[in-house]
Amino acid sequence: xxxxxxxxxxxxxxxxxxxxxxxxxxxxxxxxxxxxxxxxxxxxxxxxxxxxxxxxxxxxxxxxxxxxxxxxxxxxxxxxxxxxxxxxxxxxxxxxxxxxxxxxxxxxxxxxxxxxxxxxxxxxxxxxxxxxxxxxxxxxxxxxxxxxxxxxxxxxxxxxxxxxxxxxxxxxxxxxxxxxxxxxxxxxxxxxxxxxxxxxxxxxxxxxxxxxxxxxxxxxxxxxxxxxxxxxxxxxxxxxxxxxxxxxxxxxxxxxxxxxxxxxxxxxxxxxxxxxxxxxxxxxxxxxxx
Numbered sequence: 700x701x702x703x704x705x706x707x708x709x710x711x712x713x714x715x716x717x718x719x720x721x722x723x724x725x726x727x728x729x730x731x732x733x734x735x736x737x738x739x740x741x742x743x744x745x746x747x748x749x750x751x752x753x754x755x756x757x758x759x760x761x762x763x764x765x766x767x768x769x770x771x772x773x774x775x776x777x778x779x780x781x782x783x784x785x786x787x788x789x790x791x792x793x794x795x796x797x798x799x800x801x802x803x804x805x806x807x808x809x810x811x812x813x814x815x816x817x818x819x820x821x822x823x824x825x826x827x828x829x830x831x832x833x834x835x836x837x838x839x840x841x842x843x844x845x846x847x848x849x850x851x852x853x854x855x856x857x858x859x860x861x862x863x864x865x866x867x868x869x870x871x872x873x874x875x876x877x878x879x880x881x882x883x884x885x886x887x888x889x890x891x892x893x894x895x896x897x898x899x900x901x902x903x904x905x906x907x908x909x910x911x912x913x914x915x916x917x918x919x920x921x922x923x924x925x926x927x928x929x930x931x932x933x934x935x936x937x938x939x940x941x942x943x944x945x946x947x948x949x950x951x952x953x954x955x956x957x958x959x960x961x962x963x964x965x966x967x968x969x970x971x972x973x974x975x976x977x978x979x980x981x982x983x984x985x986x987x988x989x
Contacts (some may be wrong), residue, residue: 704730711736711954713789715796723797727863727910730896734789734844734903739957743926744846746780746963753809756971762818766916772808774944774970779962781807782969785928786952790842790903794930797905798838801933803949805829805839806972810925812854817917819854821878824863825929826908827870828877832941837867838932839908845898846924853919855898856912859884859891863909879911887911942976 703722707713713731723729735743747753757769776782784790785807794802812818826837849855865887868879891911896904906912917923931937936946 703728704732706732707734707736707789711789713793715793720797723905723907726860728858728904728906729797730898731789731793731903731905732899733901735784735901735957737901739784740846740901742780742958742960742963743784743844747809747846747924747926750964752964752966752971756973757809757811758972758974760818760820762820762916764818764916766816766818768818768820769811769813770808771811772806772972774804774806774942774972775947775968776804776807776949777965777967777969778960779965780957780960781926781964783952783956783960784844784926786949787954787957788951789954790928791930791949791951793905794840794842798840798930798932800838801949802930803933803947804944805929805931806943807926807928810927812914812917812923814853814917814920814922817854817923819916820914822881822884822911822913823870823878824868824909824911826867827879829908829931829943830867832943833938834931834935835938836932836935837863837907837909838935840930841906841908842928842930843898843904843906844926844928845900845902846926847922848900849896849898849923849925850919851895851897851915852917853921853923854915854917855923856896856904856914858894858896858906858913859887859911860894862887862891862911863907865891865909865911867909868911884911942972944970
């Protein structure tokens with residue numbers, strides 16, 4: 700196991716050690732293998748597979764190269780299986796210890812790259828987007844949980860190790876995608892090694908909002924789905940209203956709540972980013988740019 704890889708203990712808990720904190724601060728990420736055990740993963744898949752709400756509200760993300768991915772996003776965790784995962788001690792509690800303070804749920808999303816046509820995502824930092832939402836400090840992070848196996852053939856994440864220490868990079872349109880300034884990215888790659896983040900189902904990557912990352916197209920015969928949860932530090936409450944929520948207290952639950960949850964999916968309380976809300980937010984962003 701590398702210095703950035705960890706596993707839950709026998710009690711299904713993630714013990715955040717000084718070594719884990721040091722790795723996160725140095726590299727900008729840590730990997731927790733088997734973050735979700737096989738039973739928890741199966742329950743997550745049951746909640747999302749053939750989910751009409753997810754399908755109806757998914758957004759097509761065109762990569763400008765005749766390929767696309769789909770994503771469905773919601774603002775609040777709710778009380779269903781995805782909510783229990785995002786509120787669990789081993790996910791939310793770990794983020795609080797890594798960011799050294801109370802966090803709240805910024806949003807969750809299901810990222811879907813279908814076989815053969817799943818599109819790439821340009822090099823970017825999450826804070827490259829969230830900075831524009833008036834979150835003033837980069838006290839934010841994402842947990843990427845693999846639902847399917849993620850490997851180089853189906854568009855796994857690629858990261859520049861330690862790039863979070865470079866600060867926020869300017870983000871502009873790269874073709875039809877908004878991404879980081881590639882001149883700067885190419886410079887950073889000479890100092891921060893690129894790594895392919897291959898993951899098995901249930902693995903979780905915890906990464907800093909300034910870590911540069913990319914994912915290639917899915918050229919394989921298999922889909923690549925991932926469940927992503929973004930957190931913001933409570934002290935970093937955005938100044939202005941946005942379609943992502945301002946500070947909302949997160950009521951954490953024990954890890955056992957994932958398997959004990961009897962509600963696979965419940966839209967109530969999640970505030971799904973519907974097509975109508977998405978269009979409104981895009982119009983607002985255009986007005987800001989103008």
